[in-house]
Amino acid sequence: MxxxxxxxxxxxxxxxxxxxxxxxxxxxxxxxxxxxxxxxxxxxxxxxxxxxxxxxxxxxxxxxxxxxxxxxxxxxxxxxxxxxSKLERQPERDAFLARLFFSGGLPESQVEELLAARRADAESLLAELEEMRRSLPDPPDRRARLRLATLDYGIAQVRTELDWLADV
Amino acid sequence: MxxxxxxxxxxxxxxxxxxxxxxxxxxxxxxxxxxxxxxxxxxxxxxxxxxxxxxxxxxxxxxxxxxxxxxxxxxxxxxxxxxxSKLERQPERDAFLARLFFSGGLPESQVEELLAARRADAESLLAELEEMRRSLPDPPDRRARLRLATLDYGIAQVRTELDWLADV
DNA sequence: GCTAACTAGTAGACTTGTCCACTACTCCAG
DNA sequence: CTGGAGTAGTGGACAAGTCTACTAGTTAGC
The missing domain is CATH 1.10.10.10 (Winged helix-like DNA-binding domain superfamily/Winged helix DNA-binding domain)
Structure with a gap:
């Protein structure tokens, strides 16, 4: 595992x-x-x-x-x-998307609540990640560069999520 | 569950x-x-x-x-x-990021291989999602709009991933 | 002196999910 | 007329992860 x-x-x-x-x-x-x-x-x-x-x-x-x-x-x-070793994409499992997908029967206001809650979540996560990023050493060695990269990945994903939330 | x-x-x-x-x-x-x-x-x-x-x-x-x-x-x-109900972010678990994070000891070429494999994966996934998107009804009702939104989320995330891959 | 917080680890029940093999029916191609 | 693909479902072993509760030592505050 x-x-x-x-x-x-x-x-x-x-x-x-x-x-x-x-x-x-x-x-x-x-x-x-x-x-x-x-x-x-x-x-x-x-x-x-x-x-x-x-x-x-x-x-x-x-x-x-x-x-x-x-x-x-x-x-x-x-x-x-x-x-x-060869890596295959693991099965996706996103409970938030699942909820959103099945929210068709809900009144508009509740869907918006769901999105708002998600936004709040994403914002605090983004803050956390950026805080973490700031705490990383500035002249990065090899390892730190990779760590930075994975962190940037996370940050980019959350930013995308926020953009998407603004769009919906 | x-x-x-x-x-x-x-x-x-x-x-x-x-x-x-x-x-x-x-x-x-x-x-x-x-x-x-x-x-x-x-x-x-x-x-x-x-x-x-x-x-x-x-x-x-x-x-x-x-x-x-x-x-x-x-x-x-x-x-x-x-x-x-209130939704909390589920524990993240991304095997690809884990690998990348710990790849510091690997020679440069192997890290690049890992990234290349991921890119190939992401590209085929993007193609699949876009194909799925095209097949969706054009004048969307409520449900279809939500389905579209979740799909767009996926597409946006994969695009971000590709951008990030290009950057690294 | 008591208690809470932090460090460090253990034990057991339980849930969730995966893997594999199996039955059984229908339709179609060769 | 046989075998494979698609449909539909079952059973059992097992792996992985969660939850809860517990022991035990140290330090610091009231």
Whole structure:
């Protein structure tokens, strides 16, 4: 599954605990990958069992002991395989579009409410993404450039959404 | 879950069999909702068990008997509740962005391959959506207008993606 | 001294979705 | 007259993800 690869990707950037993986899913990579805590820990032990990651228990600094996960050589191979393998578009699933599509029976005002709510959402998301963008280092290295690019993708999509909302 | 509402939405447009629901998921609503056949049939019987849909067995015209599902009054209520309830953005999960994000260790050429593959994908998707758009009735009624709008959303997003790809 | 917040991780039930194989009927082409 | 494509539906195993609740340590505020 993809979550396993995403976690490998994170571990490749730097060794970390499940807790830190979760934090990344809630912050840095939130705009393209979110995951449940329980699922993260389970995937992490799966990776360890498969020899793609290795654990080391470190004493906690101001807190409980930490199980730091490192990526292994095998893990790096698997990650690379994934990154270079053929990618097919995943099945689209957009609950907002679904609602809009089926809103034909609703009074005009309620459709507008739906759109207004979506606009508010999109605006706050845009603000968040732009804030994130500002916080990125200015003379970007290779990795940061890719990170910037994915972020720009998100920003562009939300902007398009706002334009579209204005049109409808 | 959302699939149940989507199916209710389809049944609200016209009564249909599980097979036809599946066909919609593969054609008309494919660009915002895809679903597995087995899941559709299971959801359909769940809807029936909950009294949101009712089944009527009709003789098959050139084929096996058809179990036509209708939406019930209760079903219509539930659908309306869903359409007007507060909507929160669902967790984003984009495997392509994930790959790109973690491609920092790859040689330049492979990143470009990834982008090229994505471009090809986006182009064929755009062609498909535009084809779909052309096939829509020209003097649109209310429902068709909404359908057009959701489709335009998809088209706009893919166009943005292509622009972004050209930029990167 | 108590409590809340943050860090760190575990356990189990449950839901949703996917995959695969199967039955069964009709029509059409070769 | 046989096989494939399209229609219509079922069953079971399994994978992936969610939700809730729990333990346990540290730090900081009241």
């Amino acid at each position: 993809v979550l396993a690869r995403v976690i490998l990707g994170l571990l490749d950037l730097s060794p970390m605990t499940g807790y830190e993986v979760k934090r990344h899913c809630d912050t840095t990579i939130k705009y393209f990958w979110q995951a449940d805590k329980a699922q993260i820990y389970r995937t992490l032990s799966q990776l360890t069992a498969d020899g793609l990651a290795a654990v080391e228990t470190a004493p906690g600094v101001g807190g409980p002991a930490r199980q730091v996960h490192h990526i292994t050589e095998r893990g790096r191979e698997v990650l690379n395989d994934w990154l270079t | 959302v699939l149940a509402r989507v199916i209710l939405g389809l049944l609200d447009l016209s009564p249909m069999t599980g097979y036809e629901v599946k066909r919609h998921c593969d054609t008309t609503i494919k660009y915002f909702w895809q679903a597995d056949k087995a899941q559709i049939y299971r959801t359909l019987s769940q809807l029936t068990a909950d009294g949101l849909a009712a089944v009527e067995t009709a003789p098959g015209v050139g084929g096996p008997a058809r179990q036509v599902h209708h939406i019930t009054e209760r079903g219509r209520e539930v659908l309306n509740d869903w359409l007007t």
